[in-house]
Amino acid sequence: MMNLMHWRLLVAVADNGSITAAAERVGMTQSAASQAMAAMEATLGAQLFARESRRTLPTALGLQVIEQARVMLNALQTIRRTVDESKPMLRGTIRLASFPMVLAAFLPPLLRRFNQLYPGIEVTALEVSDDEVNTLLDADLIDLGVVLNPGPERKATVLGRDNWVAVLPMDHVFSRRPAEASVALEALLEQPFVLATGGCTVNARSLAAEAGLALQDVRVEVREWSSAFSLVREGVGVTLVPEMTLPAQRQGLRVMPLTCPVHREFALVASRTRAPSAAATALLKMLAD
Structure with a gap:
């Protein structure tokens, strides 16, 4: 032998x-x-x-x-x-913060794959609002954070993109338009409105402000997207949501694109003041690959 x-x-x-x-x-x-x-x-x-x-x-x-x-x-x-x-x-910890939708729906399969590649690295995920992500990053309390629409000055690993879409009750006047029709943002914001935030500061109100517009008639404000869809079904008002939040079952809802599309991008970024750890670098590399 x-x-x-x-x-x-x-x-x-x-x-x-x-x-x-x-x-x-x-x-x-x-x-x-x-x-x-x-x-x-x-x-x-x-x-x-x-x-x-x-x-x-x-x-x-x-x-x-x-x-x-x-x-x-x-x-x-x-x-x-x-x-x-x-x-x-091969060993280490990563503290990661994200707003709810990405943390619940988008990150789990990526983190499961990372755990298969690096079983000795422990990832602790925190659910916070998008503005709290930046606060935690600036305070060096987390290694990585998911941010919305990162500026070109930030080195970001893009996780995904989607468009904002209008969601209306089926008996709304806009819902009678042809299947391929769109709705103007200004016209949508003038309707009785269900404001959904998803725990983010980027929502219909902030999008309206960026466009030089304002919500005219907010009937109710909710955090959960699912609550907004229920209220829209009941005819309380219309809403504006990211496409990835749409429910699988859309009975009673009419989903319409905006005439001038508005998109959002969510990405993973590291602290501005220190280089990412070896463990965090491994995660960023996996996502980039």
Whole structure:
């Protein structure tokens, strides 16, 4: 049975031309090295070296075997170097904060995949509002945070994009328009309105302000998107939501695109003041790949 020591001894004999010198190099006695070489040749069923009075030289077959042994030993060194370089990422913790929808619907499969790749890294996920994400990042209380519409000055790993869409009761006057019709943001904001925030500061009110408009008649404000859809079904008003929040069952609802599309982008960013840890870098790399 040959092991790694046999292959190291084989290469050492070829490099030194002597079993005695090779034995010293690999940390064996001369007799043990001679026995190991004899056992290797017996196992392979071939002579690898020719013994002369002062030299031990490889046979033609021995030269080929030695070449492959060098390849194997170099590959082993590469493996060890790869493991050593990766050790900082094999263990650690990541503190990550996100607003509810992304944390509940988007991140779980990504974090499960990360756990498969790096089982020694523990990810602690916090559910907060989008403005609280930035506060935690600025205070260096978290490693990574999910932010909405990051500016070009921030190095961000984009997780996804979607459009804002209008959701109306089926008996609303706008719902009578053809299937391919859209609705203008200004016209939508003039309707009796159900304001849904999803725990984010970016919502219909902030979008209206960015467009130089305002909500004219807010009947109720809710945090959960599902609550907004229920209220729209009951005819309380219309609403404006990100497309990814739409329910699978849309009975009683008419979903319409905006005439001038408005999109949102959510991305993972690190602290502005310090470089991400090895563990956080591993997560960002996985997402980028």
